[in-house]
Amino acid sequence: MTVRxxxxxxxxxxxxxxxxxxxxxxxxxxxxxxxxxxxxxxxxQRDLRTVSDAEERYAMTKLAVAADSRFTASRMExxxxxxxxxxxTLRELRRIHGPRTRLFFIAGADVxxxxxTWHESRSLTDLAHFVFCSRQGYERVDVAPTLGDRVTLxxxxxxxxxxxxxxxxxxxxxxxxxxxxxxxxxxxxxxxLYRAGxx
Ligand code: ATP
Ligand code: MG
Numbered sequence: 001m002t003v004r005x006x007x008x009x010x011x012x013x014x015x016x017x018x019x020x021x022x023x024x025x026x027x028x029x030x031x032x033x034x035x036x037x038x039x040x041x042x043x044x045q046r047d048l049r050t051v052s053d054a055e056e057r058y059a060m061t062k063l064a065v066a067a068d069s070r071f072t073a074s075r076m077e078x079x080x081x082x083x084x085x086x087x088x089t090l091r092e093l094r095r096i097h098g099p100r101t102r103l104f105f106i107a108g109a110d111v112x113x114x115x116x117t118w119h120e121s122r123s124l125t126d127l128a129h130f131v132f133c134s135r136q137g138y139e140r141v142d143v144a145p146t147l148g149d150r151v152t153l154x155x156x157x158x159x160x161x162x163x164x165x166x167x168x169x170x171x172x173x174x175x176x177x178x179x180x181x182x183x184x185x186x187x188x189x190x191x192x193l194y195r196a197g198x199x
Pocket of ligand 1: 009010011012013018019022106107108109110111133134135136159160161162163164165
């Protein structure tokens with residue numbers, strides 16, 4: 001039997017409810033059996049001095065997916081040395097799961113705008129089908145011709161939440177309840193994350 005595996009990559013600093021909602025909607029619309037959330041170990045396109053510790057981001061991801069039996073969290077990008085490249089992750093997943101698993105990489109429309117700058121970007125759509133969910137502010141981004149036809153655009157209209165906005169709210173003492181799952185809320189409070197200021 002063919003397994004349809006969704007992949008949610010991201011910095012997840014922190015993971016928030018729209019990440020979960022888009023994964024759920026993609027799973028429903030594309031008939032995915034499972035969605036694995038993979039926090040980036042060393043997101044090389046970000047200023048690494050300002051990104052929270054990978055173990056904290058992984059801990060929050062694990063807490064966030066625990067309540068949904070379709071969702072899992074993977075530390076494969078934390079455990080791989082060097083900069084985190086999605087192409088390596090897709091190759092590793094392909095090796096682990098074999099040819100009978102179909103891979104679907106789920107991302108927001110903002111990623112569509114920058115994916116051409118990713119490492120070995122031309123190989124990405126050979127390795128997985130790409131699913132881009134709509135995101136406020138990115139309605140007019142076109143699919144790069146290099147991505148070919150292994151791309152699906154999913155219109156999922158929801159309010160805009162970003163990890164950046166959540167970090168800012170915490171640093172200002174504003175509530176983030178209902179923007180992130182409660183266990184993530186508790187983790188952020190107990191560990192004192194994001195208090196220092198906006199990044
Ligand atoms: P940051 O503000 O730190 O960039 P983010 O909210 O964009 O955080 P990321 O970890 O950068 O979250 O993104 C992980 C994935 O989730 C990306 O594919 C991104 O496009 C998608 N995503 C995040 N928030 C939304 C949203 N509100 N709508 C659609 N896609 C989203
Ligand atoms: Mg982002």
